[in-house]
Amino acid sequence: xxxxxxxxxxxxxxxxxxxxxxxxxxxxxxxxxxxxxxxxxxxxxxxxxxxxxxxxxxxxxxxxxxxxxxxxxxxxxxxxxxxxxxxxxxxxxxxxxxxxxxxxxxxxxxxxxxxxxxxxxxxxxxxxxxxxxxxxxxxxxxxxxxxxxxxxxxxxxxxxxxxxxxxxxxxxxxxxxxxxxxxxxxxxxxxxxxxxxxxxxxxxxxxxxxxxxxxxxxxxxxxxxxxxxxxxxxxxxxxxxxxxxxxxxxxxxxxxxxxxxxxxxxxxxxxxxxxxxxxxxxxxxxxxxxxxxxxxxxxxxxxxxxxxxxxxxxxxxxxxxxxxxxxxxxxxxxxxxxxxxxxxxxxxxxx
Ligand code: SAM
Numbered sequence: 001x002x003x004x005x006x007x008x009x010x011x012x013x014x015x016x017x018x019x020x021x022x023x024x025x026x027x028x029x030x031x032x033x034x035x036x037x038x039x040x041x042x043x044x045x046x047x048x049x050x051x052x053x054x055x056x057x058x059x060x061x062x063x064x065x066x067x068x069x070x071x072x073x074x075x076x077x078x079x080x081x082x083x084x085x086x087x088x089x090x091x092x093x094x095x096x097x098x099x100x101x102x103x104x105x106x107x108x109x110x111x112x113x114x115x116x117x118x119x120x121x122x123x124x125x126x127x128x129x130x131x132x133x134x135x136x137x138x139x140x141x142x143x144x145x146x147x148x149x150x151x152x153x154x155x156x157x158x159x160x161x162x163x164x165x166x167x168x169x170x171x172x173x174x175x176x177x178x179x180x181x182x183x184x185x186x187x188x189x190x191x192x193x194x195x196x197x198x199x200x201x202x203x204x205x206x207x208x209x210x211x212x213x214x215x216x217x218x219x220x221x222x223x224x225x226x227x228x229x230x231x232x233x234x235x236x237x238x239x240x241x242x243x244x245x246x247x248x249x250x251x252x253x254x255x256x257x258x259x260x261x262x263x264x265x266x267x268x269x270x271x272x273x274x275x276x277x278x279x280x281x282x283x284x285x286x287x288x289x290x291x292x293x294x295x296x297x298x299x300x301x302x303x304x305x306x307x308x309x310x311x312x313x314x315x316x317x318x319x320x321x322x323x324x325x326x327x328x329x330x331x332x333x334x335x336x337x338x339x340x341x342x343x344x345x346x347x348x349x350x351x
Contacts, residue, residue, distance in 0.1 A: 065111025205248020
């Protein structure tokens with residue numbers, strides 16, 4: 001039996017690997033090892049969550065951003081983006097449509113747009129939780145003050161997604177000229193302490209990213225123990241400084257998804273839109289490699305193409321109901337069951 005095989009077995013049985021072991025595994029993994037890894041990850045997912053795949057309705061409510069992340073299509077310096085901001089009424093109309101389509105989690109995502117003040121966000125969250133008391137509200141709005149996170153939680157927000165992006169401080173600082181590595185991590189810890197179900201995560205295939213950096217990403221996740229883990233390939237956008245870079249692959253991303261499932265077995269892991277963009281089967285492959293969440297877009301079709309983090313993002317012309325049923329068919333065809341419930345993480349349930 002190869003060394004990699006032994007490491008995979010250890011990861012499956014112990015849900016743990018050292019940074020050195022993960023690095024070795026990433027540097028030496030073969031196609032046959034990959035198949036074994038995906039099968040261990042699938043078994044682990046089934047042990048914790050069965051065959052359920054949770055759906056979340058994703059509302060991309062503003063593409064205005066004060067940050068300037070080198071990889072991102074909606075970075076502040078990209079003057080070619082047509083910017084938009086949905087009104088409260090428009091966001092509530094998305095929720096109404098999402099609710100009628102059966103979603104019981106709404107993910108409100110945006111650039112870091114301070115037009116949405118603490119007061120405005122509190123009004124929005126209060127209105128959503130009043131209209132749909134059984135719905136889980138997930139925010140993905142970037143860095144804010146602790147007091148703001150606290151008010152939003154008190155208003156009814158349940159979850160918060162904020163990828164750590166990369167656990168390498170050096171790489172983080174190169175990619176985020178307007179942000180600090182320590183601030184992102186501090187926000188994640190604060191959110192967890194405040195009681196949110198927290199999602200961290202990273203991109204795969206960033207320029208200069210090494211197997212040791214990716215191993216550090218998994219070690220950070222293992223120690224932080226988030227409820228949710230978003231892992232997607234980096235996809236270059238031509239209107240950014242990284243436009244000519246190579247980008248991540250589906251294969252490498254699936255390996256990281258599967259390892260995340262083995263190391264943090266009780267987490268919720270989305271099959272990301274970025275994977276579906278690189279390969280029409282990308283999200284199904286992720287479900288077979290340990291992912292158990294899909295986030296269909298319910299952003300109004302009139303603005304969806306403007307939320308262009310990377311080019312050729314799928315579902316740009318679709319209507320929310322198209323996405324809802326298209327993804328349901330794909331999930332069922334892959335042999336899994338759609339679950340439209342709140343879908344809290346096992347860690348949260350046992351807390
Ligand atoms: N502003 C919020 C934040 O910072 O968490 C949420 C929105 S941000 C645009 C959502 C995620 O998109 C980021 O965490 C990043 O990982 C991902 N993203 C941005 N540009 C990308 C690209 N070119 N390829 C793949 N993912 C990208």
